[in-house]
Structure formats: structure tokens, C-alpha cells
Amino acid sequence: MLASIPSATVGGIDGLRVHVEVHTSTGLPAFNVVGLPDASCREARDRVRAAVLSSGASWPAQRTTVNLAPSGTRKEGAGLDLAIAIGVLVASGELDPKQVARIGFVAELGLDGSLRRVPGTLSLVGALDDLDAVVVPVDAWAEASLIETVKVRPVESLGELLAVLNDEAPWPEPPSIPPAPPNALAGDLREVAGHEMARRALEIAAAGAHNLLLVGPPGAGKSMLAKRLPGVLPELDRPTALDVTRVHSVAGLALPPTGLIRRAPFRAPHHHASTVALIGGGSGRIRPGEISCAHGGVLFLDELGEFAPSVLDALRQPLEDGVIRVSRAVGSATYPARFLLVAAMNPCPCGYLGSGLDCRCSMAARLRYARRLSGPLVDRFDLRIHVARPEPSVLLDSRDGESSAAVARRVAAARDLASLRGVSTNSALTGDSLQRVARVDDEGTALLEHALANGSLSARGLDRVRRVARTITDLDAPSAPDGVIGADAVAEALYLRARPITFEETQDVHTATA
Amino acid sequence: MSIPPPPNDTPAARTNRASASDCDAPGDLPPQAWLVALLSLPHVGPVALRAILASDSAPKAWDRIVGGSVPAAVPRARVDEIVAAARRVDVATQWHRYARAGIDLIECGDHNWPSRLVHDPEPPALLFARGRCPDPPVSVAIVGTRACTAYGRDIATELGRAAARAGISVVSGLAMGIDAAAHKGAVSVGGAPPIAVLGAGFDRPTPAANRGLFEQVLAHGMVWSETPLGAASGRWRFPARNRIIAGLSDAVVVVESDEKGGSLYTVDEALRRDRPVLAVPGSIRSRTSRGTNALLVDGATPCRSIDDIFDVLGFTPHDAHRRRVVSLSPQARSLLDWGPQERVLVDDLLRQSDVGPGRWLRLVDELESAGLVVRDGAYLRRVGTIDALD
Numbered sequence: 001m002l003a004s005i006p007s008a009t010v011g012g013i014d015g016l017r018v019h020v021e022v023h024t025s026t027g028l029p030a031f032n033v034v035g036l037p038d039a040s041c042r043e044a045r046d047r048v049r050a051a052v053l054s055s056g057a058s059w060p061a062q063r064t065t066v067n068l069a070p071s072g073t074r075k076e077g078a079g080l081d082l083a084i085a086i087g088v089l090v091a092s093g094e095l096d097p098k099q100v101a102r103i104g105f106v107a108e109l110g111l112d113g114s115l116r117r118v119p120g121t122l123s124l125v126g127a128l129d130d131l132d133a134v135v136v137p138v139d140a141w142a143e144a145s146l147i148e149t150v151k152v153r154p155v156e157s158l159g160e161l162l163a164v165l166n167d168e169a170p171w172p173e174p175p176s177i178p179p180a181p182p183n184a185l186a187g188d189l190r191e192v193a194g195h196e197m198a199r200r201a202l203e204i205a206a207a208g209a210h211n212l213l214l215v216g217p218p219g220a221g222k223s224m225l226a227k228r229l230p231g232v233l234p235e236l237d238r239p240t241a242l243d244v245t246r247v248h249s250v251a252g253l254a255l256p257p258t259g260l261i262r263r264a265p266f267r268a269p270h271h272h273a274s275t276v277a278l279i280g281g282g283s284g285r286i287r288p289g290e291i292s293c294a295h296g297g298v299l300f301l302d303e304l305g306e307f308a309p310s311v312l313d314a315l316r317q318p319l320e321d322g323v324i325r326v327s328r329a330v331g332s333a334t335y336p337a338r339f340l341l342v343a344a345m346n347p348c349p350c351g352y353l354g355s356g357l358d359c360r361c362s363m364a365a366r367l368r369y370a371r372r373l374s375g376p377l378v379d380r381f382d383l384r385i386h387v388a389r390p391e392p393s394v395l396l397d398s399r400d401g402e403s404s405a406a407v408a409r410r411v412a413a414a415r416d417l418a419s420l421r422g423v424s425t426n427s428a429l430t431g432d433s434l435q436r437v438a439r440v441d442d443e444g445t446a447l448l449e450h451a452l453a454n455g456s457l458s459a460r461g462l463d464r465v466r467r468v469a470r471t472i473t474d475l476d477a478p479s480a481p482d483g484v485i486g487a488d489a490v491a492e493a494l495y496l497r498a499r500p501i502t503f504e505e506t507q508d509v510h511t512a513t514a
Numbered sequence: 515m516s517i518p519p520p521p522n523d524t525p526a527a528r529t530n531r532a533s534a535s536d537c538d539a540p541g542d543l544p545p546q547a548w549l550v551a552l553l554s555l556p557h558v559g560p561v562a563l564r565a566i567l568a569s570d571s572a573p574k575a576w577d578r579i580v581g582g583s584v585p586a587a588v589p590r591a592r593v594d595e596i597v598a599a600a601r602r603v604d605v606a607t608q609w610h611r612y613a614r615a616g617i618d619l620i621e622c623g624d625h626n627w628p629s630r631l632v633h634d635p636e637p638p639a640l641l642f643a644r645g646r647c648p649d650p651p652v653s654v655a656i657v658g659t660r661a662c663t664a665y666g667r668d669i670a671t672e673l674g675r676a677a678a679r680a681g682i683s684v685v686s687g688l689a690m691g692i693d694a695a696a697h698k699g700a701v702s703v704g705g706a707p708p709i710a711v712l713g714a715g716f717d718r719p720t721p722a723a724n725r726g727l728f729e730q731v732l733a734h735g736m737v738w739s740e741t742p743l744g745a746a747s748g749r750w751r752f753p754a755r756n757r758i759i760a761g762l763s764d765a766v767v768v769v770e771s772d773e774k775g776g777s778l779y780t781v782d783e784a785l786r787r788d789r790p791v792l793a794v795p796g797s798i799r800s801r802t803s804r805g806t807n808a809l810l811v812d813g814a815t816p817c818r819s820i821d822d823i824f825d826v827l828g829f830t831p832h833d834a835h836r837r838r839v840v841s842l843s844p845q846a847r848s849l850l851d852w853g854p855q856e857r858v859l860v861d862d863l864l865r866q867s868d869v870g871p872g873r874w875l876r877l878v879d880e881l882e883s884a885g886l887v888v889r890d891g892a893y894l895r896r897v898g899t900i901d902a903l904d
Contacts, residue, residue: 194859194861194865196861196871197860197861197864197892198861215891216891216892220892347891354891354892354893355891355892355893358663358664362661363660386891386892388859388893390862391859391862394861394862447876472872476872487872488876490872491872491873491879492871492875500891501890501891
């Protein structure tokens with residue numbers, strides 16, 4: 001007998017529809033899975049058999065062939081277990097095909113018949129959204145029910161499911177989802193003493209999605225500041241939230257109880273991370289990398305100078321495009337990768353250049369260090385500031401600083417202005433639109449010309465400075481979306497874009513106008 | 515003092531030389547072509563050259579060497595190497611390289627030979643030059659260690675700037691550190707043309723990081739080298755270059771130096787030529803001021819500002835250059851009076867100010883343009899003379 005059961009496998013961050021075809025015939029008992037299953041899928045035979053027997057059904061003693069169609073694409077993971085089990089039971093006659101018509105199945109099976117969540121459930125259910133129903137494990141229900149176009153049925157075990165399909169019991173009630181807990185921030189800006197310039201830079205980075213580079217000696221507070229950035233970013237909008245949830249689910253990361261990730265993610269890979277771990281890929285199975293897990297949020301590279309230059313180089317394309325395409329012999333995948341890049345670095349190998357304590361590095365060591373960080377990468381940062389440890393009197397001051405919530409409100413208001421202009425954030429403004437929406441008054445233009453003339457600003461830097469000045473104006477005057485940019489905003493944007501001290505010696509001298 | 519050469523200063527403009535581009539045959543090459551060829555040989559420095567030329571003209575000496583006969587003054591162990599190298603050289607091709615690179619060859623006795631080198635105790639046999647100002651009226655050498663501190667760099671830049679503004683040419687070696695800072699200051703204001711003396715040939719002019727500075731000194735002033743193109747670099751070239759720096763200056767200022775720095779050699783050469791030596795005092799804790807402080811103990815004139823240099827040279831700058839009169843807005847002025855400490859965190863000043871960050875940063879720009887503060891990472895540092903305010 002023949003059965004065809006709909007399920008899905010993961011391809012990139014999307015689900016690919018898989019038809020699990022099961023054929024039983026007379027002959028010596030055998031069980032074969034074909035259709036390019038990966039190791040996990042091939043092991044399904046043992047899991048499914050044990051699960052079926054544990055659920056009280058019988059396992060056919062026949063020659064059984066399972067084909068995962070379309071047979072030309074690789075199938076991954078254990079999510080096809082349940083569909084295979086149902087297929088076998090239909091093909092052997094235990095289940096009436098009409099009972100499972102137009103129902104999809106996505107779950108791993110335990111040996112006792114319990115259903116288990118698989119990574120990428122959201123994407124997998126998304127591939128089955130034209131059916132009448134999809135059966136998923138209970139702990140995947142919150143995630144799966146984000147797909148609103150199909151009815152999602154949470155089931156505890158194969159036994160329970162068989163009872164429903166044989167009309168012996170009704171579908172179980174879905175679990176109640178606890179309300180989203182109040183977001184526990186990694187840290188509040190209220191706790192930060194001093195660092196006025198850095199706070200300002202964080203706010204501007206968040207408001208306009210401008211990449212931020214923090215340069216300073218060890219212990220200055222760079223990592224502490226960077227970790228407080230997610231606290232001022234607004235919640236994700238629904239389309240982005242779904243994308244982020246998809247990526248995190250496929251990557252096997254934990255999801256919140258509500259199933260949907262609403263907070264901007266914060267990913268901080270260690271500087272020993274490989275290029276594949278950072279960008280995505282992998283030889284056996286293609287997985288999303290840290291940059292995709294940071295989609296919609298922040299990628300924080302602490303100790304930028306310690307990352308291998310080849311790893312940093314791989315970042316340039318996704319920073320430009322917002323996606324990463326990974327190609328391997330086994331296949332290819334396109335992952336989203338639009339993130340805010342924040343990095344922290346020491347100004348020189350000993351860490352004390354520009355901090356007041358004299359730098360112990362030789363000129364050659366300093367130059368070597370500066371050259372490790374390629375010009376194009378450092379150029380990608382719109383905001384580049386120096387961070388220094390505040391004076392003891394400031395650190396001991398017991399008064400709180402401004403809270404993250406207050407800053408987040410301003411950031412949200414500024415982002416609203418950006419959406420009025422038709423972009424999600426000001427960092428996306430380009431060319432023509434920049435000319436139109438980021439007009440600078442005469443005083444500001446004079447400042448820009450001065451900077452261009454004395455070589456402290458390049459032509460590419462000019463666009464970046466204008467975008468940042470646009471964000472600053474939005475923050476300071478949120479009620480005037482078309483406000484002309486003044487000299488104060490330009491001055492601040494120029495200061496924040498200034499080349500950090502690490503790279504000073506490698507640049508040419510330029511003539512001042514004085 | 516000689517008249518500056520005409521602006522179109524190519525070899526063709528000189529009357530006492532044929533242009534290399536006019537040459538068709540080796541017979542048309544000027545004698546300088548053979549001088550250069552001799553200098554390009556290994557182990558032939560100024561002393562050996564003088565010995566070789568003692569008895570023969572350059573073309574004849576060359577022919578003899580190619581023929582295998584090297585003058586007695588050259589160490590015998592090197593003879594084979596020199597003869598082999600000579601046989602590989604094409605004098606005309608080599609000479610044309612100089613013309614193409616715009617490098618002039620100036621010999622003692624040429625009309626644009628620096629007047630200060632006319633009575634030098636150990637002058638170079640000849641100098642390669644690019645630029646347009648061989649003989650500034652007043653010049654001062656500002657030299658120091660490559661591994662300088664921020665203090666040294668600031669002082670060198672300020673002195674370079676003040677000297678150039680007052681009409682004094684700054685002479686230095688384009689090395690990293692103090693030398694580069696002094697010339698950075700000098701080129702930033704225009705004013706008197708800067709003079710650089712290289713420790714290597716024009717094909718390897720400076721550490722790459724100073725390339726831009728080299729181009730600017732070249733554009734506004736003069737660059738000298740005693741080393742021919744393609745010559746191997748060697749440590750001995752740097753002290754040799756330092757003697758030329760001393761020779762081209764009316765006074766030598768050492769800004770920072772270790773106890774045994776190369777700039778101390780420049781001091782010795784300056785003393786040999788009766789040039790006054792000044793040293794910038796520094797912190798007794800700073801390794802880079804040990805050399806300079808020791809010079810002060812030995813009798814060098816302390817250099818506390820450009821005025822000390824003016825005094826030593828007997829130079830009276832034009833009054834407009836004497837005191838840089840700076841007018842500041844009242845807010846910028848009050849920002850400058852942040853307290854006694856030389857260095858302050860930007861964060862602290864920003865917190866204490868009552869204007870927004872943008873407006874505040876424009877005040878900082880004002881102070882920076884006036885040369886009164888400098889940005890140092892997350893700090894601001896006061897530099898320059900504050901009593902120059904109106």
C-alpha cells in the first residue's frame with residue numbers, strides 16, 4: 001500500500017515541503033529511506049519503529065520503502081520522524097488515509113512515542129501553511145502558531161495522536177502561553193557613571209542604526225557600554241521579528257515562551273570564532289552564523305584587533321548587502337544579515353595610546369596593529385569614539401544616570417521620523433534621498449567644506465556624516481522631520497566620525513587653513 | 515646667499531650642464547654622470563670618492579676602474595667586487611633615471627650649492643636634490659628621537675610651526691617621531707620653506723608612513739640626499755645625513771633624545787661647525803628626555819619656546835609673527851580655562867557645560883583651529899602659549 005504524508009525540511013531559513021511517501025509490499029521485512037536523507041533522517045528507522053511499538057500500534061513485517069520527495073534535495077534533521085511514522089501506519093492499514101488527509105506532521109519521535117520539537121519549526125510549519133492542520137509537539141506550539149494561516153495542533157505523544165486520528169478522542173487543547181515577561185535588560189544605562197560622549201554615541205547609533213566603534217584602554221568600560229545598547233533599541237516589528245525567530249529557530253537557539261522574539265538580539269562572538277561560525281556555512285549541514293543570528297539586532301565584536309583579518313574581511317559584503325549567501329558542495333542558502341555592528345578595540349597593542357599613560361609600543365608595533373584592521377572595515381563605522389575610564393569622583397557619585405527607558409523613548413521617536421522618510425533607519429538613506437531629506441544649512445555646509453578641504457573628511461565619509469547629522473537632528477528636534485541640519489549637528493557628526501588615534505600615524509599630514 | 519634658481523628648474527635650465535635628455539651617445543654625457551656612476555659602486559662613500567677623484571677626472575677614473583685598476587685608497591679586499599659592479603653599470607641609462615625623476619645633482623662650486631656647506635669641515639662630494647630652495651636665509655634644525663612621547667611631538671610641531679611662520683626654514687630628517695612632527699608643523703602654515711635631508715636615496719625616501727609629508731616638504735621646500743639611486747641602505751648613512759643637517763642649519767634644537775640617540779651625533783656635528791645647540795627640557799622621569807636634559811647640563815641653551823630660538827639666532831621676527839594674536843569667542847575662552855591640569859576628559863567638560871554637545875564641539879573646533887588645544891583620544895590637551903590671547 002502507498003501513503004503520502006506532507007512534512008518539511010529546512011533549507012536556509014525557509015521550510016521546503018517534503019512529501020513522505022511510504023510503500024509497503026510483500027517480501028522479506030526491510031525498511032529503507034531514500035531521497036537523500038542525512039544521517040539524522042536515516043536513523044529515523046529505529047526511532048520510528050520503537051515509537052510506534054511503544055504507542056501500542058503494530059509495526060508491519062513487510063518490505064517498506066520510504067521516499068522523501070522531492071528526491072533530489074537533501075533532507076535534514078529528525079523532523080520527518082512523525083510523518084514517517086504516520087506514513088507507515090497508513091501504508092500498513094492501521095490508519096485510515098482519510099483521517100490524515102490534508103494534515104501535515106512536524107516532530108521528532110522519542111523511543112517512548114513522545115513528540116519533540118525540532119529546530120526550524122517555524123520555517124517548517126511555514127511550508128505547510130496551505131493545509132488544513134499541522135501537528136507539532138506541545139513545546140513547539142507557541143512557535144508554530146505564529147503561522148496564522150493554518151491550524152496548528154499540539155500533541156504530546158504518538159499514542160495521543162493515534163487516538164485522535166482514530167476518532168477516539170478530540171484534539172487536545174493547546175497549552176496556555178504565559179504572557180511575555182517584562183524584558184530583563186542585560187544592563188541599564190542608569191548604572192553607568194560618566195561616559196557622556198559614549199552615551200550620546202549609543203543613542204545615536206541606536207536611533208539611526210549607525211555602526212559604532214569604541215576605542216579605549218582595557219577597563220575603560222567599552223564592553224559595559226556596548227551591552228547596554230539592546231536596552232535602548234525598540235522592539236522588533238512583526239516581519240523582522242518573524243525573520244529573527246526563524247533564524248534563531250533554525251540555528252537551534254532558545255526561543256522565548258511566547259514563541260516570537262520581539263527584543264532585538266545581541267550576539268557577541270568570541271574573537272577566536274571561525275569565519276564559518278561568524279558568517280554561516282559548515283561542511284555537513286549549512287547553518288546560519290552569528291551575523292544572521294544578529295539580524296535585526298546587534299553584533300558586538302569585542303577586541304576587534306584580536307579577530308583574524310580574514311574573518312573581519314568576510315564581514316564586509318554582508319554589511320553592505322544585508323544578506324549572506326553561503327554556497328557549499330551540498331547546497332547553498334541565503335540568510336538575512338542586517339545588523340548593527342558595534343566593536344570595541346584597544347588603540348594599540350599595549351592599550352594605552354591616547355589614555356594619558358604613555359604608550360609602551362614601538363612605532364612599528366603600532367603601525368602593524370593599525371594595519372591589521374583594514375581601512376575599508378574601519379571606514380564602515382559611522383561613529384568612532386574614544387572611551388576612557390571616568391575620574392574616581394565621577395565613579396563614586398551615587399546619583400543615577402539617565403535610564404535606558406528614557407533613552408529608548410527618544411530612540412523610538414527618532415526611528416519614527418526615519419520611517420516617515422520611507423526607510424527603516426537613517427543608515428539606509430542613500431544618494432538622492434540623502435540630498436532631499438538631509439539638507440544642511442550654510443553654516444553646516446561651511447564646516448563640511450572645511451573638513452573636506454583639510455583632508456579630515458573623505459568623500460565617502462561625507463555621506464556618512466550627513467546621515468549621522470540627520471539622526472542627531474531627529475533626536476534633538478523630533479517634531480520637525482524635515483528640519484534642516486544645522487552646524488551643531490554637523491560638528492557633532494564630524495567629531496563622532498573622527499579617525500581614532502590608532503590610525504592617525506598611518507595617515508598623511510594635511511594642511512590646516514590657519 | 516645665492517639667488518634662488520628659476521622656477522623651471524630642470525637640468526636643462528642649468529648652463530653648466532648638458533641635459534641628460536639631449537644625450538644620444540655616452541660621449542655627450544656630462545661628467546656628473548660618471549660621478550654618479552662612481553658613487554653607485556659598493557663601498558664607495560665620500561672618502562673613497564675623493565681619493566678616486568684626487569688624480570683623475572670622473573670619466574677617466576671610471577674607465578680605469580672598468581679596466582680593472584682601482585686607486586690605492588680603496589681597500590684591496592673590495593677591488594674585485596667594485597670592478598665587477600662597474601662593468602655591469604650602464605652610465606647613460608643610470609644618468610637618465612635621475613633626469614626622469616626630476617633629481618638634480620649639485621656639486622660643490624655649483625651656483626646653487628648651499629652656502630652654508632662652502633666651508634664645511636666634511637662636506638659631501640655632491641648632493642642630490644629635489645625642490646626649489648637651496649639656500650634659505652635663516653634655518654634651524656629640529657631633531658630628536660623616533661620613539662617620542664606625545665609631549666615631544668607636540669613641542670616639535672609647535673616649534674616647527676612657529677619657526678616657519680616667522681620665516682625660519684626648518685631642517686630635519688623626515689624620520690618618524692620628532693623629525694616628522696617638526697616638519698608637519700612647518701608645512702601646516704606655509705611660511706618659510708622646509709628643508710629635509712634623507713638618510714637614503716630618493717627611490718627609498720622615507721618610512722612609508724611619512725610619504726605624504728615627504729611630498730608636502732617637496733612641494734614647498736627642498737629635499738636633499740647624499741645617496742645615489744639604487745644604493746644599498748646602511749646604518750652609516752644616518753649619522754652621515756645628520757652631519758648635513760647640522761651643516762645646513764644656523765642652530766640645532768634637540769626636542770627629545772635618549773641618552774645615546776642619533777640626534778646627539780647631530781649635536782656633535784653642530785658643535786664642530788660652531789652652530790649653537792638648544793635642548794628642550796623634559797621630565798626627569800622621562801627616558802626620552804635624558805639625552806636632552808644631559809645636553810642642558812653640558813651647556814646647551816634651554817629651549818622653552820620659539821623665543822629662545824629667536825634669541826640664539828639673533829633673529830627679530832616681524833612683529834606680526836612675534837605674537838600670534840588670537841581672538842576667541844567668550845564661550846571658547848571660558849572653555850579653555852578648565853583648571854590647572856593640562857589634560858582633561860571630554861566627558862567631564864561636556865557634563866559641566868550647559869550647551870548641547872554639538873555647540874560645545876564647535877567651541878572645541880575653535881580652540882583647535884587656534885592651536886590652543888589638541889584632541890588626544892578621549893581627552894583634550896592644552897598646547898601652545900596661552901599668553902598669546904588678546
